[in-house]
Every structure is written in structure tokens, then in C-alpha cells.
Amino acid sequence: MLGLGDGKHLGTMYHELFHLIIRTDLGDIPAFLDEGIASLYSVSSWNNGKLIGDHRPWRLDELKEARFATDILLKIPSLDKLINYSWDEFDGQETKNVCQVAVNYALSNFLMIYLQEKNLLRELVTAFKDRPFVPADNADPKSNLQIFEEVTKDSIIGFTEKFDLWFKIQYNFNLYKEAPSSANTTVNISDLFINARVLLAETNEKVFKYKEPVTYKKLEEELKAIEQDHRKIDLSQANANNAPVNMVQQSLPVDSAEVKRNEILLRLQEFEKKLRKLIFDKMPKTAN
Secondary structure (H helix, E strand, O other): OOOOOOHHHHHHHHHHHHHHHHHHHHOOOOHHHHHHHHHHHHOEEEEOOEEEEOOOOOOHHHHHHHOOOOOHHHOOOOHHHHHHOOHHHHOOOOOOOOOHHHHHHHHHHHHHHHHHHOOOHHHHHHHHHOOOOOOHHHOOOOOHHHHHHHHHOOOHHHHHHHHHHHHHHHHOOOOOOOOOOOOOOOOOHHHHHHHHHHHHHHHHHHOOOOOOHHHHHHHHHHHHHHHHHHHHHHHHHHHHHHOOHHHHHHOOOHHHHHHHHHHHHHHHHHHHHHHHHHHHHHOOOOOO
């Protein structure tokens, strides 16, 4: 089987084999660690007798796209949330948003790369392996986050700042500081359209395999229609700015234009969710 597979499919096989190894040796560990380690070693190589996960896994594109996601459930989660996620939360089952899993897998993958580089991964794995199934002396069981902070000897806030800085140096963009997730941050809709076009091209490649031109064309026309409606709003506002005073009222009022922009964002969000669902359904499924 190994001789017949290409790099991508061998990576999937390695991923599943590492799940078996991890669960046989470590038992029940948190979702972020289980999937993160399996993802880390699915693209790896031997170096001086050590298996090292690659710094450039294919999941980088998932995080690039997630920075501009219009659906809050598809945005990059904070590390404290990721670390404490249950399996249902990690796989998007609790929110009924199956597309969320791709972002969680990607973030877990890069978190493992960082821990590997800082020589903390083995210690973290050991800490979860040694966690008692039943706490002694009726003590409250430690949360995933408590164990994580003990191993890293840092608060999750401080750790996140260091992780984000490292990510910026390694991959040329921040996961959190530049992500348009804050209510005080203006969403650049041009970036969202660029992201949608990239996602559409990815769907044509990974889902349709360039063999379903009719379906692809239909999706392409849907995106073009959303873009055209957005241009009409901008054109109307431009006309208002240049029109004589007695002509301004014929253009869209500011509040009306804002409402229409929000409608465009919602349509773009639904379009993006549709594409991510198509891609997710083509992803190899792993048993928890």
C-alpha cells in the first residue's frame, strides 16, 4: 500500500497510524493534542534519530483563510478555548458547524510545531499521560489548560503572545493581532472577496477535481453576483459624494448603504460556508 500511495495519501495514512500509536501508549488525551500530534507527524522526517514534524504543513492555508472568515465559528479560536475543547467542540459537532474542524486541526498542528521547537512537546505529552484518571484525596481534577500552563511555565496570555510572535516570524502573518475579529476592527470586504475566490479555486481542485465545470461555473456566477451587488453600493455612494446638494437624496442614505453592506457580508458568509462544507465532506474522516 505504501508503494502505491502518493505523498498526500501517505500523509493521511501516517496520520491515522499515529492515532493508533498515541492512543495505545497515552490513552485518552485532549483533542488538540491527539489531532495535533497526528497532524504534526503526518508530514515529518527523521533527523539524527528523531522524528521531526515539518514546519510547512499544508494546513497553513486554513489559518490564512480563517483570519478573514465572516462566520464567527470559523475564526481562529483562542488557545485557551482550543486546549479545553471537548471532542464535540473540537469537531464542530456541538455548534453544528462541521467546517470548524479544519481550523481547529490547523491551529493544533502549528501549536505542536511550536512546542516541538521549544522542546516542550515531550514534557506536555508525559504530563497528560501521567494525569491520574481519578484525582487523589478527592481533589478537583486539573483542567487541560492548568496542565498546559504548568508544563509551559507561563500563563496562557503570555504563551499566546510568544506563540503569535513566533508564528509571525515563521509564516509572515499573525494569528491574532491582525485578525479582523474584534468589534473595533473594520472588516476589509475586498480581502473577503479575495478569500472567497481562493476558496472557490480550492473547491474546484480538491472537490471537483476540475471535472465538474457546470457546478463550478454556477458557484462562480453566484460569487460574481455578490460582487456586482457590492459594487453597486460603492457606486451609489460615490455618486452621492459627487452629486449636487439637491441630487444627494436620490442616492442611498448612509444607513441604508450600511444595511446593504451587511447583507452582502451575510451572503458572502453563506457562500463561504457552502464551499467549506463541500471541502470538509471530501476530507478523510478520523474516528475519535
